[in-house]
Amino acid sequence: MSAGKYKPYPEYRDSEVEWLGDFPSNWEVEPSKKVLTLRRELVGTDHASFQLLSLTLRGVITRDISNGEGKIPAEFNSYQIVSPDELIFCLFDIDETPRSIGLSFHEGMITGAYNVYRTSPRYNPNYACFYFLHIDSFKGLKPFYTGLRKVVRADTFGTIKIPIPPLPEQIQIAKFLDYETAKIDELIEKQQELIALLKEKRQAVISHAVTKGLPPEAAQKVGLNPHPPLKDSGIEWLGKVPEHWNVSPLKQHVDTINGFGFSSSHFQDEGVPFIRAGNIKKKSVTQPSIFLPEKIVSAYKRVILKKNDVVISMVGSDPKILESAVGQVGIVPPSLAGAVPNQNVVIMREKGTVLLKSYLFYTLCSSAYRNHLNVFSHKLANQSIISSSLLAAAYFTFPNLKEQKTIVSFLDTEVVKFDSLTAKAKRTVGLLQERRTALISAAVTGKIDVRDWQPPKERKAS
Template sequence: MSLIKHACRVIAGQSPSGDDVTDLDGGMPFLQGKAEFGSHSPEPRYECATAPKIAPRGSVLVSVRAPVGAVNMADRAYGIGRGLAAVVPARASAVYVRYLMEARAPYLRSLATGSTFEAIAAADIGGIAVPVEPLSEQQAIEDYLDRETAKIDTLIEKQTTMIERLRERQAAVISTAVADRGDAVTLASLSQRGGFFDGDWVESKDQDPQGEIRLLQLADVGDGQFRDRSDRRVNAATFARLRCSALRADDILIARMPDPLGRACVLPSDQAGAITVVDVAVLRVDHARAVPKYVMYALNSAAARSAIEVQQDGATRQRIPRKKLGKIALPVPPLDEQREIAAYLDRETAKIDNLIAKVERHIELAKERRAALITAAVTGQIDVTTSTQSGDAA
């Protein structure tokens, strides 16, 4: 066993001045964090000619901020920000080091658990103990894992495509059900008096992990479902000081930022009393005119989504102001018909959601098997020479 820092050089990322980072246009690509990772190598969006830290080609890029432990291979030189570290092999091959880092990802995540910012330091990576085998054995491990993980990756890709097809089918069911079902009415006109507003402007300094009032995030707003993913809170004193608006059951939450832009869900009753962030618009419908579930489905239809995308311009790219959102027109049939459509779509989307959940579980199991296989191979639990010969014979 050897420490990573004795077998590799670890480079901690460092952020340049924000003015020096621009959209990618042929210069030195700059990576801020895991958001620019691809399936194997990065997909950069920015460049920076003055990046203080450079990850050379062939290094293993490791995310040191949430999600901690994710890896990519540097297929060229990259400037790297504080969200990344680069592990540059010295006594090991790059591919072998990548597999080592994938095997140690759970350990790195455990170091970040409980951390305020869910981050680790480059020194944490350098202090990992790993087996550094002779180069010939490293090559055998690489060959075995390349072959076996490729099979699993192909399976995951097929299942991911299946989920995409199911989501397309679901979107088509919704769009067909609400199309041309009544007069076109603007979204804002469906609200109660004062019932169409943005969430509250709550900064990090205003939040209190022990607060009594939940602060919902964009991540909680799903495409037709409340996702319940965040855990942010404020206390009652801050709620009063900021004059926050408490949400009610059946309020419609509309995301004013991607992805996708304009997705909507209905607030469940057990979340009543929560507040939400400013990038979520809240529609409290007039029940004499509209059924919340129906309006949610109409907002998530292809026609509404296209209309919302058109409202983006250079000044509001990837964000839609509530004023423009309120001008989106939806087909609004009589109340009884709205209820029938909403009930029908509840049934049909639930069937598809169940299928998606089953496929997602298969993907989760495949990823677990992939991770276990890598760990077993790099720690010697699998005789890759025998396994390789068996695989070749097969």
């Protein structure tokens, strides 16, 4: 990161740590064991007096297990006590774990899988949290493997050499970063709120168009009645619909084709792409990592996917997790024409010429259809499932072919607008997150000097 509006330290020296490089001449380098002490005090039978803590992307948070937040362990004997201002490290799966450290503000307990560290009086825990969360200190360390898990042992972690600024500077750096990252986090939150609002509006536009028709202004432009007479659909989540629309079950308009349960013994690294429920994401189908031999697939021509086929998943997570809930809908891209789905994926192909494929797709993306899925899916083990017959049993609204075309044309244009605005907001979030990371990295490694920094004085309201 360029120093920009922040000045560098007046003098630097070689830290003699390859990845750290030059750092302020008044800083020291020491192994982490000099300033961090591993503390493992087990809760034992006294667990009722401690809050249950979790290390998450939001830091260390409390779990209310009485309200179903988090899985209640069979026993707490292996849980360890955590005190305020102690650091919780996740030192396993270090290449994949998105949150490797958190600072606790609570008295509580956490699973023994984590390492709890107390800082020495000359090492500020807030500075330490900023440092370890944003600096890759594990470079060059020899990991320990337990099965497929890549673990850093506590004694190995203790050898990591880290910069130790004078304590007043550590406190000042942490104070500076608390203030500056809070401002950036506020901007990120506003963009994320915008993304959520755009998503909500996009969904509302699709749902209205396929259940009520075009908005009056758009209908008038294409010569449709802007205020058509309505009738009761007889379906609770559809409500009133245009009087001239047909209300009927999907099965009258589509054929459902279940994928096939191919044997895992035939899986290979290349060949015919094998689509599973997890590959249906964000209204499309992602490139799979599993393939099947041509000679196996050729016997199942009925399930071979075509370009623009509409597919839907029969398994998923809890309905509250919308991004992975049962009934994810996707359009097969040209690159996956010829792929085959497994038994948890249903292909929906329209019958005859009275239903547009694109209108079917928007119908399946509507809130009304989501309600149908939520009502008729059921839990099995840790998943939600629904049968292909129930997927096609939903009653829906079907205008004539001409009106379907006008609705699809309208939605195609509106969706592009929403997606463009959403993409712009996501790019802004990405840039803000990059700036946040770069600012923290620059401050905790001494690339910028914030010793004289003071928070701006708040302006008095006139």
